[in-house]
Amino acid sequence: MKRAFTTLAAVLTIAVLAAACAGPEEAAPAEMPEDFQFSLVWNTYGVSSYNSETGELVKTSHATHPEDYVTELILDDAARQAAWEAISALDLADYPAEYDPNPGVMSTPSMTLVLTVMQNGTEQEIRCEDIAQCYDAENNYTSKDKKGQAFMTACHTLIRLITAAPEWQALPEPEFLYE
Numbered sequence: 462m463k464r465a466f467t468t469l470a471a472v473l474t475i476a477v478l479a480a481a482c483a484g485p486e487e488a489a490p491a492e493m494p495e496d497f498q499f500s501l502v503w504n505t506y507g508v509s510s511y512n513s514e515t516g517e518l519v520k521t522s523h524a525t526h527p528e529d530y531v532t533e534l535i536l537d538d539a540a541r542q543a544a545w546e547a548i549s550a551l552d553l554a555d556y557p558a559e560y561d562p563n564p565g566v567m568s569t570p571s572m573t574l575v576l577t578v579m580q581n582g583t584e585q586e587i588r589c590e591d592i593a594q595c596y597d598a599e600n601n602y603t604s605k606d607k608k609g610q611a612f613m614t615a616c617h618t619l620i621r622l623i624t625a626a627p628e629w630q631a632l633p634e635p636e637f638l639y640e
Contacts, residue, residue: 493545498579501619507573507590511623513544514579518623520632530635534628547618548578551611556587562602562609566593574616587612 500512518534574589602613
């Protein structure tokens with residue numbers, strides 16, 4: 462019995478030391494950092510964009526008069542929180558700077574997603590350029606794997622948040638559409 466207790470104590474000690482030496486996880490902070498900002502470029506060929514730091518919202522850069530499709534959107538606290546929650550669900554360190562959520566799948570036209578996240582004094586950009594437009598029956602972005610799906614879901618959440626804003630709705634409809 463004494464030997465079993467000694468063995469159990471040794472195993473528990475090793476487990477505690479191993480956990481302590483493993484270091485902190487690179488998890489998202491529990492609260493939105495004060496300096497949190499993001500920018501997103503999206504759509505066919507990346508013609509739409511939003512930058513929460515500057516407030517610049519571009520419905521389309523593909524127009525005869527692109528300046529008619531630009532406005533300012535300052536997210537309120539609830540919208541910033543929703544954006545942060547969508548982004549913080551990702552393990553940003555797990556994504557390379559150049560990423561394809563659907564490798565081997567092509568579409569014409571292609572799509573661009575560029576997500577840049579600024580928080581805690583750092584900036585990370587994930588570029589998905591010339592990627593396939595993959596959607597499910599509800600018109601949500603899709604990916605073949607869990608990591609890709611998480612990224613696509615976060616980007617789609619941000620896009621819905623931005624395009625639901627009255628500022629987006631007030632801009633004219635694009636004059637050129639892709640078929």
